[in-house]
Structures are given as C-alpha cells and as structure tokens.
Amino acid sequence: IPVGNLWLMNHTRAFGGLCLTLLPLLAAQADDAELNPVTVTGTRAPTDLSRAPLIIDIIDRDDAVLATASRVEDVLSRQPGLHVAGQGRRNGQTLSMRGFGSKGVLVRLDGVRQDISTGHIGNFFLDPGLIQEVQIARGALSSLYGSNAMGGVVSFTSVDANDLLAPGEDSGVRLSVGGTTASDELRGSLTAFGRRDTANGQVDGLFSIGRSESGDIRRAGGDEAEEDATLNSLLLKGGWEPSDDQRLFMSWQHYDERATQPANPQQLSTDASNPLRDRDVESNNVQLGHRWQPSAATEVTSQLTFSQQDIDEPQANRTLERVGLQSDGFHTMDHGWLSQTLVFGAELEQARQRPGGEANGFPKADIDTESAYLDTTLTAGRYLSDGGAGQFDVGLGARYDRYDASGNEADSVHDQVSPRFRLAWRPDDALMLFSGYAEAFRAPSLSELYANERHFAGFCAGPAFCTPDNYWIPNPNLSPESSHTWESGMVWHQGDWQVRASYFDTRADDFIDTHVDIMAGTTQAVNVQRAQLWGYDARVTWQPSAFPLLTSFVGLSEVSGKDRDSGEPLGSQTPLEATLGSEVVLYNSDIRLGWQARFAQSFDKQGDDERLPGYGLHDVHLAWQITPAVDTSLRLANIGDKVWYRPDGSLGDGRSLFATLNWQW
Numbered sequence: 001i002p003v004g005n006l007w008l009m010n011h012t013r014a015f016g017g018l019c020l021t022l023l024p025l026l027a028a029q030a031d032d033a034e035l036n037p038v039t040v041t042g043t044r045a046p047t048d049l050s051r052a053p054l055i056i057d058i059i060d061r062d063d064a065v066l067a068t069a070s071r072v073e074d075v076l077s078r079q080p081g082l083h084v085a086g087q088g089r090r091n092g093q094t095l096s097m098r099g100f101g102s103k104g105v106l107v108r109l110d111g112v113r114q115d116i117s118t119g120h121i122g123n124f125f126l127d128p129g130l131i132q133e134v135q136i137a138r139g140a141l142s143s144l145y146g147s148n149a150m151g152g153v154v155s156f157t158s159v160d161a162n163d164l165l166a167p168g169e170d171s172g173v174r175l176s177v178g179g180t181t182a183s184d185e186l187r188g189s190l191t192a193f194g195r196r197d198t199a200n201g202q203v204d205g206l207f208s209i210g211r212s213e214s215g216d217i218r219r220a221g222g223d224e225a226e227e228d229a230t231l232n233s234l235l236l237k238g239g240w241e242p243s244d245d246q247r248l249f250m251s252w253q254h255y256d257e258r259a260t261q262p263a264n265p266q267q268l269s270t271d272a273s274n275p276l277r278d279r280d281v282e283s284n285n286v287q288l289g290h291r292w293q294p295s296a297a298t299e300v301t302s303q304l305t306f307s308q309q310d311i312d313e314p315q316a317n318r319t320l321e322r323v324g325l326q327s328d329g330f331h332t333m334d335h336g337w338l339s340q341t342l343v344f345g346a347e348l349e350q351a352r353q354r355p356g357g358e359a360n361g362f363p364k365a366d367i368d369t370e371s372a373y374l375d376t377t378l379t380a381g382r383y384l385s386d387g388g389a390g391q392f393d394v395g396l397g398a399r400y401d402r403y404d405a406s407g408n409e410a411d412s413v414h415d416q417v418s419p420r421f422r423l424a425w426r427p428d429d430a431l432m433l434f435s436g437y438a439e440a441f442r443a444p445s446l447s448e449l450y451a452n453e454r455h456f457a458g459f460c461a462g463p464a465f466c467t468p469d470n471y472w473i474p475n476p477n478l479s480p481e482s483s484h485t486w487e488s489g490m491v492w493h494q495g496d497w498q499v500r501a502s503y504f505d506t507r508a509d510d511f512i513d514t515h516v517d518i519m520a521g522t523t524q525a526v527n528v529q530r531a532q533l534w535g536y537d538a539r540v541t542w543q544p545s546a547f548p549l550l551t552s553f554v555g556l557s558e559v560s561g562k563d564r565d566s567g568e569p570l571g572s573q574t575p576l577e578a579t580l581g582s583e584v585v586l587y588n589s590d591i592r593l594g595w596q597a598r599f600a601q602s603f604d605k606q607g608d609d610e611r612l613p614g615y616g617l618h619d620v621h622l623a624w625q626i627t628p629a630v631d632t633s634l635r636l637a638n639i640g641d642k643v644w645y646r647p648d649g650s651l652g653d654g655r656s657l658f659a660t661l662n663w664q665w
Helices: 011-027 072-076 446-450
Strands: 056-060 082-085 094-097 105-109 131-138 152-158 171-180 185-198 201-214 228-243 246-262 276-295 298-313 316-334 338-357 365-382 390-407 410-428 431-442 454-456 460-462 470-472 481-494 497-517 522-542 550-563 574-586 591-600 615-625 630-637 656-664
Touching (some): 072 082, 094 152, 338 446, 365 446, 390 431
Parallel strands (some): 105 152, 470 522
Antiparallel strands (some): 056 131, 082 094, 131 152, 171 185, 171 656, 185 201, 228 246, 276 298, 298 316, 316 338, 365 390, 390 410, 410 431, 431 481, 454 470, 481 497, 522 550, 550 574, 574 591, 591 615, 615 630, 630 656
16 A cells, blocks of 8 residues: 555545445455354444444454553554554553544443543553453444543453353463563463352352563654553452343452653653653452343343542642442344334443642542433344345434532533434345434533642743743533534445445534633633544455455544634544554464554644654564463564654654463463
C-alpha cells in the first residue's frame, strides 16, 4: 500500500474507491468454506458479528499483541482509527477514537467504567496479563452505555478458570515469564485455577499474582521517556453454579504501580517545568454478581460493584471511589412470522472524589447517577431466494440518565435521553445493509464542574511584564456534551471472505473546553464548540478454502472534522490509516507465523499548523506450542524503528521485542 501522493485524497473519494474495490468481491462465486462465526456483545446481547449493525474489533488472548503486552498501548496501538496518546508510561495512556478524546470514549473493565479525570494522568489502569479479551465497539452508544460513549466503547474482560483449563482437566497452574526490550522490562505471573463438581453444584476459581519491573522507555527513533516503574497485580475470581441456570460470581482486581516519572507523564522529556517525581497509583475493582440464564434466549446479570483509584504523590493525593448496582439482560421471543430481541437494564452509581495535600484540579465532590435503558430489535421477512423481499431488522432503543453532582456548595443536576434507531436489510444470509441514527452524550467531570484551586503560579516574562497566579473557577452550569450521528454500512460474508464497512456523520454540540485567561489569572471549563465529524471504517478478512491455514485481513479508517461555526478543521481528526496482515498456521496448529503493518498518510498535528509525516510500520510475530505444557509468543514491533507520530503529536512506539513464555501443568 503506497504512502504518499496516492493517499492524498479526500474522505469521499477514498470511501467511494473502497466500495468499488469491494463490488467484485460481492459478485464473486464463493467456495464451500465458511469463516467461523464470531460472537460479540457490543449490542448488550450476544450477537453474531455478521448481524451487528456497527463496526466491532476483537482482540483475544491468542492474539500476539495481547499475549505479549505489558501496557494498553501494546494492545491497541495497531487498531485502525484508535490512538493511545502518551509516551508509553502506563499513567499517561489515554484513548481517542472517531474524533473524540479520552473523555468521549468509554472504557470498561469487566463491566465497570474506568474514567478518573485528573490532570494529565490516564483514566484506566490494568495489567494486560490478566485480560482474556478486548472488544472495541465504534460509534455513538450512549443508548446502551450512557455517558462518555460518544466515539465508542472499549471493553476489557479478565481471564477466568474456564479460559485456561486444558481439555479434560479440572485444575491447573500456569507460570508466565516475559519481557520487553524497549522498556528493559521483566515480568512474571503465577496463576492457579480449577473447577469441581459438588453435591451443591459446580464451583470454579482463579488466583493470579504478577509483577513487572521496567526502566526508561525507548520511543521511535531512539528517544527515551524517562521512568523507573514496578507493577504488582492480582486477580481473584470465583463462581458457583447451584443449578444449570444460576451462577453466583465474584472478582477482585488489584493494580499497584510505583514509579518515578515526570509530573506530566504524557510528555517525553523532563526539565524544570516537568520534573521527576515519585508516584504510586493503586486501583481496585471488586464485584459480586448473579447471572440467571434459564435458556439460550434469556439472560439477566446483576452486579454490585466497587472501584477505587488512588494516586499518591509526595505533596498530593487523589482518590476516586465508585459504588454501583447494575442489572442488564436480554430476552428473545419468536412470534411466528416475527421475532423480537429485548435488551434492558438499569444502573445506580455514586462516585466520590477526595483530594489530599496540594492536589490540583481535583476538587472534593460527589456525583450520583441513575439510569435505565430499553432496546428492541424486530426481525421479519423472508430471503429473496424464498420468495420474499428480504429479511428486515428494525431497532428502537433509548436510555435515560440523570446525574446529580455536588461540590463547593453548588449542585449540577441534568437528565439526558439518548435514543437510537436502526434499520437493516438482508436479501440473503450473506449480505446485510444497515443504517441508523443515534444520540450520545458526556456528562462533565467533577473536576470540570468544581475545580477551584490554584492552577499554576504567576510568572514574569520581563522586567515590566508579570502575570498573576492563575486559579480554577468552578462552573456548575456546564451542559453535557452531546452528539447526533447517522451511520450506514454493510456486512458481507461468503465462503472465503468477510467484509464489514460503515460511513458515519456526527454533529456534536457543547464541547467542553478549558479557557485560560493569563492576565485575569483564571481558568474555567466552558461549553464552546459545535463540530461536525465524518469518516468511515472498513474491515476485510480472507481465509482461502484452498489453503485454510492462512488468514489475511485489511482494516481501513479515516476521520475528518470541522468547526460548524468557523468552518475551520478540527484538530481531533484522524488521518487515513490502513492496517493489514496475514497469519499462517503450521505443524498441526503448533506454530503460528504472522505479519502486520499499519500505514497512514501525512496529517496536521492537533491544535497546531505543523504537518506531521505519514508512516508505514511493520510487525512480525511467532506463537509456538512447544509441548502440550509449554508455549511461547514473540512479537517484534516497528521492525524498521520508523519515526511516527499520533494525531496529538506524541511520538509513537519504537522497535521492541516482546516475549512471553508459559508453562502450564
């Protein structure tokens, strides 16, 4: 795929070219082989990927990027259209997708939202070694997930006993060791797991402890992000099934990283304005739940959750505690000529911020949230081959959210209704065309509403020009950010091929920005911008029946944007990017060899006139089941050590070898 002038096209021509490329595939005769169905939960109900009216990407534990990862950046950095800002430090990682920054992309860990907001610190803390699967659902999804789900939802699911048990076994122990050359990291974990049938039902459990130590992080081209970090992690999970349709479960995930790093971990260098400091970040996610599944058509899961993130520095401490009760379910009904799927749920949650010492921009405040949602999909009709006009899906749904924030003797109370409508047509089992409309929103963070501390000290630029100290000014009248999105696309799967593509157009209002008045000495969060964002996502997978051990894929994405008032381009746009690769399975599936590449055209740096160069990155990986008990995964990332940048201007990751060795008995 060329990078350069051939890629310098606008989004309309590129999307049209994509469609023209896919038309011959749609007309091609398919072989008997079929790609394996994949189940996704981005619609809140288990759905075959070929029937999901949105773009969902899945990364599972068998994927080399997750099997060898030590940071979220390692897992997500090769996803088209998704960017992990920062300089590789865990505490500085934030996501952006479909033109929305980290506050507009919802991150969930085992169903619990992760959205602490404090300065330049990231908003999620997890050990990839404890993750079984990552699902990336793109698009406006507040009708199902509430606040923050404007650009999409990234859901991390932790590993459990059934994921690790070998066929025919009911217990096991797994020792994993690994490392990463870019950060001189060494890591290890020990996991024990098992299940047992008892007179009162089946029980299962898992206990895992891990530790890693790392140093300065090598970025693309050889620059280094200074750091000295130690991470301790723990996962405790258990379940009891007193009957075939009931399951009680609990889990505790503990994350504790102690690091010496810059005050702003998203910046590469350290100087007088960004000195090194000791930082201890601790995160706990606890849940107790019950799942009722009387049949494959019905499931209701209820959870009591507690999460805590604590950021401790020598002069300051910031703690966010979140207690929640949520219940989600689905039910499928067959009315003869009409089938119906209901998705429903309700949530209650309280979040509390507690600053300590000289914590800046993190006020003492609380926010209570109540929400409920209902979504239904009606399916009727017969395929063309059966004499009908095709099969139709009509989807209607809405979610109601109400939040009540309090702090600094002021309240901020808002409610929001997020509707969603979609229509899909399937002329046969192989093709689906869909279109839909959805509204989404983001509630202001407690820091944006109530911060009132000193932001930064005054300074003198010369003997006759000095500025006063700058202070945060609360703004409890902030409105939620909101968006209105139309998205249309297609899903086609036949024989060797699977294609998924969509085009979206989003109108966003009331973006929350930070207004700094140097001479007045004030900083305040304000609603300022009306924007239009548009772009597309496409995925093509090919598994030839003549050689079924080979799988190839292509992913394509681009986001453009402009200010609807001034017409100026927005800095949140994403350049035209393509991800492609192949993997071949050899020696009775004992060896998997693969290559992956990511290409992007040149683009404008966010908030700057600087033009950043396009890039082409190449990775290779090897997974080898050495013996039934021993396996290893190796990945060499950015083989050419290409210098590349993300849209926000942060330097990308450099050449690095990732390695993991597992021994299970």
